[in-house]
Amino acid sequence: MRVRAYRFRAYSSKTTARVLKTQLEAACKLYNTLLHAEQEEYEENKHTMNKTVLRQLALDLRKKNPVFQVLHSQVA
Secondary structure, eight states: OOOOOOOOOOOOOHHHHHHHHHHHHHHHHHHHHHHHHHHHHHHHHSOOOOHHHHHHHHHHHHHHOTTGGGSOTTTO
């Protein structure tokens, strides 16, 4: 059996590239904020947050902070 591999190049406009860059930066900030919150929780109480708590925290951050509102709900 022979495996085929395809490569595609996406040529985006400057506007699309700017939007994608903004969304990527927001996703990185959200990830780092959640990581910092989990590290603080571990240092204070010596246990990690479960997935449900992290999801709720991400939802709360997305509702409060306009920077994170550029992300779609499934991304956050």
